[in-house]
Amino acid sequence: MAEEDLPRAGTGASGRRAARRGSGGPRRHRSAEGHPAGARRAFRRHALASDVLAPVRRHRWVVAGVALLACLTALVSYVATRPEPQAAPPPGGAPAGAGRPSGYPAIEANRTGTDPASPGLRPRQRPPSPSPSPSVTTRTPAEPPLLTVTRADIPAEVDLTAVGTRDWMHWGLDGGDSTDRKRGGSGEIVDQGGSGARRGWDGNQELFSWRDGTSERAVDRTANGVYTCGAGTGFALAVSADGELRTVRLYAGLWMARGRLEARLSVGGPTTTLRMEDPHTSRSAEFTLRFRAPKGVRLLVTWTAEEVFTPDCGNVGLQAVALR
Template sequence: MAEEDLTRTRAGATGPASHRASGTPARHRSTLPVPARVRAALRWLARFRQRRRFVLEGFAAIACLAVLVSYLATEPDPPGEGGTRPDGLPAGIGRPSAFPGAELRPPATGPASPGLQPRQRPPSPTPSGSAIPGPPVRPTLTVEQRDVPAQVDLTASGSRDWIHWGLRGGDSTVRKRDGSGELVDAGGRGVRGGWDANQETVSWRDGAPVRSADGTATGVYTCGAGSGFTLAVAGAGEARTVRLYAGVWMARGRLEVRLGELSRTLRMEDPHTLRSAEFTVRFQAPKGTRVVLNWVAEEVFTGECGSVSLQALTLR
């Protein structure tokens, strides 16, 4: 018995010849029957592994779908009807490259404005560079009187406009060629007559219908108390200077200048002979208004046509 056991032990230690030749240790498979509880546990383990594989594959599919959706969100939207996208932009316009996935929004227009319909925008604010109306023009008016220079250059004195009276009789007037037209002869009371005995002379180089004159002493006059001339100057919103060249013959003349509620009055008289003056009117008047000048014989000192006379009016 002992020898038999020893022989089995040696055979187990060395193994069959085939195993020794290959170098692979011998494997013994049990021939005992597997209990039912063990088989059930093995089946449960196999099902658990299969479910875990399904769950992992599902998570992988969801992750791939999320990546695809994110990629599609960065692509240009498909064109809508009429070649435009649903958001109203032309087809083919994508989102800004610096902000992937960012929605295109209209420029900010300030605080929300209630009552607007869809796609309406509140009015744009006035650009900072636009012209803003200035404050209203405040009327100003001053009147001065001085002796007339021996020679008056209407072209220099009336850079904007001028009028001369009496060159060819009582109804004759010469105006500045291409003048502004701001000076107006509004008539007056009395019959006008022409004369050529003024103490001072005037000249011009830009007149119409007479182009030029060199030292004419002509003018117009009207006789009797209350007779005279009414002139006007249109307001332009800017400061202006008007010069009136006028005189009296054995009379007292009154110059009344009115701008709205503003008025100035000057008088000049000579009971024996003639006298002339240069009246300077400086004013600023809003557009649409006028400065009115009334040069009237307030009193005459002779029954032989005591009068007031008018020679020229200039504007600069």
């Protein structure tokens, strides 16, 4: 290129750069060079836009932060209040824990025993009690049968109402065939007869009274009774048992004879025998029999002239019997 063309070529920026390159002078960094007018305007517009939009961007970040915080709060609340998963209900029953009020302590916490916990319990239940042992009824053994016989003198006066609180009988008030007995008594005394004809008399040494009789309602101090003549004759009585200890008092006598008293229980067992005699005159006694036997058993008593000491009607006699 011609020299005259150099100024023209260097009039522009590119020309100046070319001249500097051609002149071999130092090369400057691009940052030190000036910016074109269009670039400066674009930069200013960008800076202005950044200044204007900065508050908007900050507002958007604040809103996003608040929304994120709200979401986190809701998530924590949901997790905290979500009900625990329910266990599958046992076959044929309600689900475990159903109906337990909130705050009620666990069943394990309420166990006071040392036995291991039983799984699958429902609220407020306790392990089932062990099956009770079969009850064994202990029965008191029945008292064995009892029979004792004693003899004593007859009191001068006997009150049959007081002595025979359960039952009593009296013979001979109106002759050999008459009897009186307790009104409303138990009926446990039974006259079973005996051998020999009965005869009445009024010469007994002891006197008998009552206030609750039938057929005579009240009698005061009678000396009457009955007797049978001859050896082998006499009387037979029976008294029913009820399992309790009972007392029988038999008022009997003899005249010029030996009498034999025999007592036994109808179920068998030994026979108790007592004898009394007087070969010259009369004699009397109160025989006390205490016995106990099951219901349905009877006490059997006989009073018999075992031997007589005169052909003129040696005998045994009977006045009364009382039960209490």
